[in-house]
Every structure is written in structure tokens, then in C-alpha cells.
Amino acid sequence: MENKGKKILxxxxxxxxxxxxxxxxxxxxxxxxxxxxxxxxxxxxxNSFLVLSLIIPVVAGMGLNFGxxxxxxxxxxxxxxxxxxxxxxxxxIGLAILISLPIAILLGILGGYILNKAKGREMITSIIMGFFxxxxxxxxxxxxxxxxxxxxxxxxxxxxxYGIRNAIDLKNIRQVLDKSIVxxxxxxxxxxxxxLIVGALCLFIxxxxxxxxxxxxxxxxxxxxxxxxxxxxxxxxxxxxIVISTVLASIGQIIFLQNIGTxxxxxxxxxxxxxxxAAILIGGATATKASIPNALGGIILFHxxxxxxxxxxxxxxxxxxxGEFFRVFISYGxxxxxxxxxxxxxxxxxxxxxxxxxxxxxxxxxx
Amino acid sequence: MEKIKSYIETMGWPRIIIALFLLSMxxxxxxxxxxxxxxxxxxxxxxxxxxxxxxSLMPMIYSGTGLNFGLPLGVEAGLIGAVISVEMGLTGVLGxxxxxIMAVPFAFIFGWGYSQILNRVKGxxxxxxxxxxxxxxxxxxxxxxxxxxxxxxxxxAYGGSGLRTTISIENYWQGAxxxxxxxxxxxxxGEIIFFGFLAFLMWGxxxxxxxxxxxxxxxxxxxALATGVNIDKVRTKSVIMSTMLAAIGIIVYQQSFGFIQxxxxxxxxxxxxxAAILIGGASVNKATVINVMVGTFxxxxxxxxxxxxxxxxxxxxxxxxxxxxxxxxxxxxxxxxKGGKKNGK
Amino acid sequence: xxxTIFIRIGVILAMIILGVFLFISGKEHVIFIENKGEKYTPxxxxxxxxGEKEVKIKAKKKKREYAKxxxxxxxxxxxxxxxxxxxxxxxxxxxxxxRITINTAMIESDLWLKIEEE
Numbered sequence: 001m002e003n004k005g006k007k008i009l010x011x012x013x014x015x016x017x018x019x020x021x022x023x024x025x026x027x028x029x030x031x032x033x034x035x036x037x038x039x040x041x042x043x044x045x046x047n048s049f050l051v052l053s054l055i056i057p058v059v060a061g062m063g064l065n066f067g068x069x070x071x072x073x074x075x076x077x078x079x080x081x082x083x084x085x086x087x088x089x090x091x092x093i094g095l096a097i098l099i100s101l102p103i104a105i106l107l108g109i110l111g112g113y114i115l116n117k118a119k120g121r122e123m124i125t126s127i128i129m130g131f132f133x134x135x136x137x138x139x140x141x142x143x144x145x146x147x148x149x150x151x152x153x154x155x156x157x158x159x160x161x162y163g164i165r166n167a168i169d170l171k172n173i174r175q176v177l178d179k180s181i182v183x184x185x186x187x188x189x190x191x192x193x194x195x196l197i198v199g200a201l202c203l204f205i206x207x208x209x210x211x212x213x214x215x216x217x218x219x220x221x222x223x224x225x226x227x228x229x230x231x232x233x234x235x236x237x238x239x240x241x242i243v244i245s246t247v248l249a250s251i252g253q254i255i256f257l258q259n260i261g262t263x264x265x266x267x268x269x270x271x272x273x274x275x276x277x278a279a280i281l282i283g284g285a286t287a288t289k290a291s292i293p294n295a296l297g298g299i300i301l302f303h304x305x306x307x308x309x310x311x312x313x314x315x316x317x318x319x320x321x322x323g324e325f326f327r328v329f330i331s332y333g334x335x336x337x338x339x340x341x342x343x344x345x346x347x348x349x350x351x352x353x354x355x356x357x358x359x360x361x362x363x364x365x366x367x
Numbered sequence: 368m369e370k371i372k373s374y375i376e377t378m379g380w381p382r383i384i385i386a387l388f389l390l391s392m393x394x395x396x397x398x399x400x401x402x403x404x405x406x407x408x409x410x411x412x413x414x415x416x417x418x419x420x421x422x423s424l425m426p427m428i429y430s431g432t433g434l435n436f437g438l439p440l441g442v443e444a445g446l447i448g449a450v451i452s453v454e455m456g457l458t459g460v461l462g463x464x465x466x467x468i469m470a471v472p473f474a475f476i477f478g479w480g481y482s483q484i485l486n487r488v489k490g491x492x493x494x495x496x497x498x499x500x501x502x503x504x505x506x507x508x509x510x511x512x513x514x515x516x517x518x519x520x521x522x523x524a525y526g527g528s529g530l531r532t533t534i535s536i537e538n539y540w541q542g543a544x545x546x547x548x549x550x551x552x553x554x555x556x557g558e559i560i561f562f563g564f565l566a567f568l569m570w571g572x573x574x575x576x577x578x579x580x581x582x583x584x585x586x587x588x589x590x591a592l593a594t595g596v597n598i599d600k601v602r603t604k605s606v607i608m609s610t611m612l613a614a615i616g617i618i619v620y621q622q623s624f625g626f627i628q629x630x631x632x633x634x635x636x637x638x639x640x641x642a643a644i645l646i647g648g649a650s651v652n653k654a655t656v657i658n659v660m661v662g663t664f665x666x667x668x669x670x671x672x673x674x675x676x677x678x679x680x681x682x683x684x685x686x687x688x689x690x691x692x693x694x695x696x697x698x699x700x701x702x703x704x705k706g707g708k709k710n711g712k
Numbered sequence: 713x714x715x716t717i718f719i720r721i722g723v724i725l726a727m728i729i730l731g732v733f734l735f736i737s738g739k740e741h742v743i744f745i746e747n748k749g750e751k752y753t754p755x756x757x758x759x760x761x762x763g764e765k766e767v768k769i770k771a772k773k774k775k776r777e778y779a780k781x782x783x784x785x786x787x788x789x790x791x792x793x794x795x796x797x798x799x800x801x802x803x804x805x806x807x808x809x810x811r812i813t814i815n816t817a818m819i820e821s822d823l824w825l826k827i828e829e830e
Contacts, residue, residue: 082738091734
């Protein structure tokens with residue numbers, strides 16, 4: 001009985017630690033509970049799609065896919081085009097997704113191919129890959145657009161005549177998904193359509209795990225060699241997992257940006273990778289195991305911390321600037337903490353595994 | 368024919384391709400209006416700036432603690448030393464060495480703390496190192512704002528508090544290393560000699576008993592354990608060494624660059640250094656001084672030449688974007704080569 | 713094998729058609745509204761474009777509106793020369809590459825809608 005409790009504690013140590021930190025910080029920050037709940041509802045609705053897109057690569061043993069940045073960039077390219085062409089409303093969202101789809105698929109194939117060549121180092125490779133493709137994205141968006149790629153909407157072009165502006169107002173699609181069906185629960189506004197879409201993704205993930213492809217990915221995630229000898233096309237399936245993740249990320253970024261209403265052309269996608277991974281890690285996922293509760297719970301925990309820490313820092317120290325830096329420190333520190341705790345957990349598991357085997361061997365008789 | 372083939376294999380195709388690429392840049396340079404002499408001297412100057420930072424990666428690679436993505440931690444220690452030196456008003460060579468002497472104790476403490484974390488996460492060092500590095504930059508940002516520095520050259524004008532983002536050391540110890548040598552602004556003899564000195568120390572160290580123990584811990588931990596080596600202690604030593612070298616490295620960088628850059632500047636500093644050493648032929652657990660020298664030269668060379676050449680070709684300034692593509696492209700290239708023990712994610 | 717290729721081409725075609733449809737029905741067009749009559753210009757005119765909020769437009773002024781899609785309705789309300797309040801509803805289409813200007817003062821005549829090349 002006691003062992004079971006201990007096991008639950010160890011398995012969920014990360015979210016528990018973070019939760020304790022948050023509970024301590026809420027009173028310091030002075031933020032009201034109502035405000036926090038409403039913030040969490042909006043943040044859940046706009047971030048879930050992105051964070052959920054991280055699950056499938058983890059299942060396939062690719063680790064935490066920092067490469068969702070590639071998907072975010074694809075989504076942003078789609079949004080740049082529909083803003084240029086002035087397509088509004090749901091049609092705008094639909095067209096943006098349609099345009100970013102082939103881009104996301106191509107980037108996903110590229111990403112998967114690169115990661116296949118860096119087996120064993122997928123996570124750090126995907127971080128660098130994100131930086132690299134960001135450079136290519138800049139090349140296209142800052143130099144190509146308005147130049148080689150014809151743009152008609154002068155408003156989004158820089159004053160020098162080519163290149164997209166730093167910030168684009170997405171007013172034609174602002175809050176289109178969120179406002180279409182709105183639910184009022186007490187004092188809170190819930191963007192129902194968006195929540196439905198997120199729910200659909202969750203169902204998709206659950207269903208996908210049961211399909212043959214999903215099972216193949218599970219097998220590869222557990223042991224590549226065994227999967228190979230079982231006849232699974234390991235290389236191809238790994239690439240497929242990244243493609244799916246990248247496509248989901250591009251849609252997720254579009255959902256995210258329609259909620260915010262403005263796109264920071266050169267920045268919006270950068271933080272997305274870090275924050276989404278931070279969220280899922282805080283929710284208790286590891287590089288080898290990630291589930292839907294990890295994603296959703298993690299978003300709530302991470303964003304609570306994200307919203308509370310600058311205020312708490314400001315109340316404690318008196319400077320908003322320091323509060324900002326404090327938030328950055330907490331965000332990265334928490335990821336480091338989560339990774340350390342996971343590694344420690346793995347060590348514990350390995351130790352108990354080895355102890356079990358040793359016990360078995362010792363009691364199993366003479367050598 | 369066979370000899371050439373085996374030579375190529377030892378060198379590794381990636382290095383040869385990059386070397387040829389760099390060579391072609393130098394060849395093209397005059398044709399697009401760039402002065403060859405200036406280009407070469409620019410490359411050498413950047414070599415001098417960055418070599419020690421790249422060198423700092425060596426100890427941790429050998430001890431199996433992975434590529435030091437937590438380099439920013441050592442850089443922060445170096446920054447502390449640098450600002451203290453300026454605060455004290457030290458100039459010239461005294462300022463330079465003063466900065467190093469102040470930085471070393473901080474580097475030692477930071478390195479020690481860092482090693483304690485890394486020792487508990489064997490197998491996943493690189494990822495955690497990255498985030499420890501990021502967090503340390505963020506916390507130092509807070510520090511730069513609240514630490515009680517008074518020097519007029521460093522704090523915000525108009526009675527602000529906290530240090531400025533960029534501090535000019537033109538009047539302090541810029542160029543301190545190269546001043547006594549000829550052609551100070553063309554060929555950085557001082558920096559090269561300083562680097563050579565440190566590199567020689569490194570080379571010597573790895574021939575000593577401790578150095579060999581460090582190599583053993585990285586190459587074959589079980590064997591090392593069997594010969595009575597305390598793995599954690601050796602790893603700690605390597606992390607402290609790397610952190611101290613990184614602190615020295617950033618001070619060398621600053622005296623060449625002429626500015627101390629605080630706040631978010633050290634954030635991504637690990638990546639170019641790692642790119643350089645990987646290009647030089649190092650792997651996740653093996654790096655020689657030759658790797659450091661060749662790698663820094665190739666990497667900085669390409670980083671200097673390619674944007675300039677392309678800018679002149681296309682008549683647009685795309686330096687920043689090109690740098691991102693090139694440096695990360697090179698790291699990717701190096702990461703996707705076969706070989707090197709599976710060293711965790 | 714052939715079946716997969718056919719399915720793939722079919723999907724791509726469907727996506728293109730969907731894309732074109734979304735483009736046409738989602739594209740916002742610029743519509744200019746001006747209040748400049750030949751003989752008589754009401755001091756204030758009011759218009760409702762595609763069921764949005766009512767907008768007031770003073771005499772001799774020009775306003776720019778954006779409207780999504782192809783088919784539109786505009787409802788115009790003003791007081792004519794004899795002070796009688798008039799409300800007129802008209803339908804019109806927007807086309808790609810064509811600029812549309814609606815003149816509220818001329819709404820009762822055939823000259824209310826001006827279509828020009830972009």
C-alpha cells in the first residue's frame with residue numbers, strides 16, 4: 001500500500017513540485033482567482049493543439065520534437081498569404097490551413113529525414129534544426145517576399161519595398177474560431193468551437209494509437225531493432241511521425257495566432273517550441289512517454305506559472321523588468337528541473353530493475 | 368591512390384568539403400570586390416576572438432559529459448570578472464588579467480554547482496546543460512539590474528540603476544593582448560599566442576595521470592571505475608575546467624571586440640562554439656586541440672566570408688540571416704554524421 | 713499501385729478546388745461609398761452593408777469598406793429633397809480586379825453603382 005503511494009509520487013514528481021510552487025506564489029502575486037481561471041481557459045484553448053502535436057513523436061521514440069517550430073513556420077506562411085490576399089473569416093482560416101499543409105508536409109519530411117540521420121541525438125538535433133529552418137524562413141519572408149514572391153498588400157510590406165513587416169495585424173481572422181460559438185459558464189467565456197476542435201484532436205490521438213500505424217510507432221519507440229526485425233519500415237515510420245506532428249503544429253499555430261490576432265512575423269514561432277515542450281514536460285511527460293493528460297495538465301501548470309511569476313516577482317522585488325527576467329528564468333529553470341527529475345526517475349527505475357534482476361538471480365540458485 | 372583515400376577518410380569528408388568551400392570563398396572574394404588581405408585578416412581576428420571559447424569544450428567532451436551547451440554559465444562568470452575589472456578602473460594588460468583573476472573564483476563555484484547537476488543526470492547531460500545555461504543567463508539578467516555597480520561607464524545614464532546592455536571597454540582593456548605585437552589590427556598575434564599557451568596546457572594536461580583518467584572516464588567508465596577512479600570527481604573537475612576556460616574565453620573575446628555585452632547576449636553563445644569544434648572533426652566524446660584550431664578557423668572563416676561574398680554578389684545585406692543558416696547548418700551537418708557513441712538525448 | 717496514385721491525384725484536386733472556393737468566398741473586397749449627388753446631396757446618409765452596423769456618411773464624403781465574398785446587399789437611408797425619409801435596398805456583386813463605388817446620393821437612379829478597373 002505504501003509502495004503504491006510512493007510510486008505515484010515518484011511518477012508524477014514534476015507536476016507535483018510545480019503545483020506546490022504555484023500554490024505558494026498565487027497569494028504573493030495578488031491575482032484574483034477569477035482572472036486566473038479565465039486566463040487558463042483562453043490559454044488552454046489556444047495552446048492545446050500545439051502541445052498535443054508533441055505526443056506522437058514521443059510515442060515513436062523521436063523524443064521531444066522541437067521541430068514543431070517548422071510546423072509553426074508553415075502555418076505562418078499560410079497566414080501571410082491569406083493576409084496578403086485579404087481572405088477573411090472562416091474561409092481565411094481554412095485557406096491558411098490548406099496552404100500551409102503542403103509546406104508542413106515537406107518540412108516534416110525534411111525534418112524526419114534529418115532526425116533519422118542523428119539517431120540517439122534527436123532532441124538536440126531538432127533544436128538546431130529549428131534554428132536552421134528559421135534562417136531559411138527569414139530568407140524567404142524577409143528577402144523573398146515582395147521580391148521574388150509577389151505580394152499585393154502593401155500594408156504588410158516593409159518600407160524598403162520588400163520583406164514582410166515585423167508585426168502583422170491579422171484582423172481579417174482575429175478570433176474567428178473563438179468567437180464563432182461562445183459558451184458562457186458563470187462569469188467565464190469559453191470559446192466553444194476551439195475547444196471542440198481540440199477535443200477532436202484528442203479523439204484522433206486516442207484513435208491513432210490503436211491503428212496499425214500507431215502500434216508500429218509504439219514498437220519503434222520501445223525498441224528499434226525489434227521493430228525492424230518484426231518487419232516494420234522503421235525509417236519511413238519515423239519520418240511519418242514527424243510529418244504528422246509538423247502538420248498538427250502548423251494548424252496549431254494558426255489556431256494560436258487567430259486567438260492573439262497579431263503575428264510577430266519573426267518571433268511568434270520561436271518561443272512556441274520552448275513553451276510547448278516546457279508545458280508537456282511540466283505535465284509529467286518524459287522524452288519517452290507522453291499522454292494527453294500530460295499535455296493538458298502541463299499547459300495549465302505552465303501558464304499559471306507564466307502568468308503568476310512576473311507579478312509575484314514584481315510584488316517581491318518591486319520592478320516589472322525584473323519580473324520579466326524572473327519569468328524567463330522560471331520558464332527555463334523549470335524545464336531544466338523537469339529534465340533533471342526525469343533523469344533521476346529513470347535512474348531510480350533502472351536501479352529497481354537491476355535490483356529485481358539481481359534478486360532473481362541470487363535466489364534462483366547456484367551459478 | 369590508396370594513400371590519398373585513407374588520408375581522406377581520416378580527415379573526414381565533411382571537413383574537406385567545408386575546407387574547399389572556404390577556399391572557394393577566398394578565391395571568389397577579389398572578384399566580388401572584397402580585398403583578399405582584409406578577408407584573411409578578418410578571419411584571423413575572429414579566430415583569435417573565439418578560439419579559447421571553443422577550447423573550453425575539450426575537458427567536458429573527454430570526460431563524457433557531452434558538448435557543453437551550458438557554456439553560457441562560464442561566460443557569465445567571465446562577465447562578472449570583466450565588469451568588476453572595469454568597476455575597479457583597471458586598464459590595459461592589468462585590466463585584462465584582472466578580469467580573468469576576478470572571474471576564476473566565480474567560474475569555479477558555478478562550475479562546481481553545474482557539475483553537481485550534471486553528475487546526477489548521466490546520459491541526458493546535453494539537454495539539461497542547454498536549459499541550465501539559459502536559466503543562468505536569465506538569472507544574471509536580474510543580477511545585472513540589481514547589483515550595486517557605480518562606474519559611470521557602465522550604469523545607465525541619467526541616474527538609472529543597473530548596468531547597461533553594452534559596455535565599451537575602449538578606454539580600458541580593449542586590444543590589451545595584441546598591443547605589444549606588430550600589426551595589431553591585422554593579425555592578432557597576442558591572442559594567438561595566448562590561445563597557444565592555453566592549448567599547450569590542455570595538451571600537456573591530457574598527458575598527465577589526471578588527464579588520462581579523464582579520458583578513461585569518458586571512453587570507458589566501467590574500466591575507469593575498475594581502476595579505482597572516482598568518476599564523479601573526475602567529471603566535476605572537467606566541468607570546472609570547462610567553465611573556467613569559458614570564462615577566460617569570453618574575456619579574450621571582449622578584449623578583441625571592444626565591448627562587454629550583458630543581459631541576453633550569452634544566451635546562444637554555446638552553439639557557434641559547438642559548431643566550430645564539431646566542424647573541426649570532434650565528436651561527442653573525442654576532441655583534440657587540432658579539432659579546436661581547425662574547427663574554429665573553418666567555422667569563423669565561413670561565417671566571415673560567406674555573408675560578405677553573398678552580400679556583394681546580391682547587393683543586399685543578408686548577413687544576419689545567412690549567419691543563422693550557415694552556423695546552424697554546419698552543426699546539423701556535424702550532428703548527422705555517423706559515429707560517436709550514443710550519448711543520450 | 714495505380715489506385716494509390718489516383719487517390720493521391722484526387723485528393724490534390726479536391727484540395728485545389730476547395731482552396732479556390734475558399735479564396736473566392738473568403739476574399740474581402742474594397743467597396744467605396746460616397747455621398748455626392750449631381751443635383752441633390754443629402755446632408756447625412758446612412759448605410760448598412762451586408763447586415764453590419766449602420767454607418768453615417770456626410771455630404772461629399774467618401775468612405776472605404778471591406779466586405780467578404782461575392783454577393784452583397786446594401787441598405788441606404790436618407791432624407792430626399794422634400795424631407796421624406798427614404799430607405800432603399802440594393803444587391804450587387806463584387807468581382808476580382810474591379811473597383812466598386814456606391815453613391816448614396818444617386819441611389820434612386822441607375823448611376824448608383826460605379827464599376828471601374830482596379
